[in-house]
Amino acid sequence: MKSIFLFSGQGAQFKGMAQDIVEKYGSARALIKNIGDITGEDIEALLWHTENEVLSRSDKSQLAIIAVETAILAVLKEKGVSPSAVAGFSLGEFSALYASGILSFEDMIRIVQKRGRIMQAACDKIAARASEGSGALGMSAILKLDPEKVIELLKPHSDPKTGIVFAANMNSPVQTVISGTAEGLSLAEELCKEAGAKRCVRLAVAGPFHSPLMGEAAKEFEEVLKGFEFKNPEIPVFSNVTGKKVKSGEEARANAVLHLTHPVLWTSEEKEIASLCEDLKPCRLLEIGPGNTLCNLWRDSGFASDELTCSPTGTLEQLNKIIE
Template sequence: MKTAFLFPGQGAQYPGMVLDLYDASSEVRDLFALAQETTGVDVHALLAHGTEEQLKETVNTQISVTLANLSAAVVLRQRGVIAQGVAGFSLGEYAALAWAGVLPFEKIFPLVRQRGEFMAQAAQSLDRSAGEPGMAAVLGLSPEQVDAVLTKENIPSLFAANYNSPVQVVISGTAEALKSGEAVLKAAGAKRIIRLKVSGPFHSPLLKSAAQSLEQAVNQLSFADPQFELYSNVTGAVVRTGSEAKALAVRQVTSPVRWTAEEAALATSGYTRVIEAGPGTVLAGLWKALFPEADCLPAGKLEQIAQIG
């Protein structure tokens, strides 16, 4: 049975997540200690005693979600569940990089902290005279339809950011661009458009300065070739080399997440057991949207992992 781990991204976090894995596994406890040692953030205290608002702070989210994802993967491996391929949604791709051996754990935690800081700084530097830049989920149009509308209308500072499912695309842009985009997308047949509670227009060229800062950071690191199949948000395809992984990590900041393409590539490659290694069930839902007859198994809690392994 060919198994893939899918790692969720920002937004999957919640207070208390994976603390059951912490209690059950000394290897997970060591991972928590490593995250604190390399970032200065006591994630156990944050998850056990912090508020939801504290957990939503960009740096805290980046570190805690990455740690939660890797903790789930560790316990799955301890239960004999071995991945032959990995993919991660946005921030989740960093857990995938670590699990595939591209970067060691002690490097991945400080890197995601830096990534969060760079993205927050870039978002804060944007013009807010017309309102808050951000993101919106477009429901009821296919990725191809959304792309066609955006290409036709050519609205400045409006971009497709996440290709989530056959009927859901997230767009990023300035406040003015989002307002204009919502109007033309509704006219094109979108059923609903929902503004997301995010702090910036992520996965768009509006965060170019964050990509430039991240490029300087990753250039200080050595990226190894993946030890098994690692799929890219930017291309939707397998990453073959460490140098390619490094370049794609930078491009990911300003490029859309081609999640449906990644899912299709995984299915074509013969993955018959797909597991959401980390908190929540968002990716399980997106997998089901593309493949109604197939399941993506949730594995963010000890009881869920026990049912798999």
């Protein structure tokens, strides 16, 4: 059976993740050690002995999640399970770039480490401004309101240069995440509730990710990426920025920068993935990483069926169901 790998994004992390997998499989242990050698970080301590509040920092969580994803990837490869195509949600796109052959393993790890530090520095600046009275910037999930309606409601307040709130993640037909200033989020939540949204849930994140408000971080990250090679993909890989297949390494490089300031078009990617699965039948989706968020989004996508399911792999029990 053909497999499409979906890599989890930031926010899926938790203390102790994948410990059972790493303890069981030597390939996963070797990979974790390799990441530690590349980064100079104690990855085992990061994954298993870091409290969730600290682990949620971008300079911690991004490296931690990538470590878990690539450890699971190593076990699957050892057991003969390889992807026919890949996609990653937000941060997870970097694991997808590695799995598709666009980035080497070492380059991907170094890029993610630098990206996490840049984004955390941006979040720290945002927090400092908030404490001075400008109000916290962040994200909110809008539930049970059509994504196109959310975009329409926010449009008057979403100018790339002067806007205060933006549609950030097109998660599913019933869930859209927005990014903005404190004023922008409150305004958008009120507009969306009046339009019929069932709930608006503020997210425990440190910044307005995937919006023009991350422009300063994007410029710094662009300079970082100039020092790395992006090859053309060896297997299909989908982009959050376009919702389509990535055609070249240079497109992937450009999208990696746009990633910080542009929305995640996950519903568009799911549509492309569903179409590809029709050509690959029989086909399955595997969520690579901690948790089952992407499996849940697939369930809500309208494309899920008995013949096209998504299975999580983040625990030893879940992973063994795939490889045994």
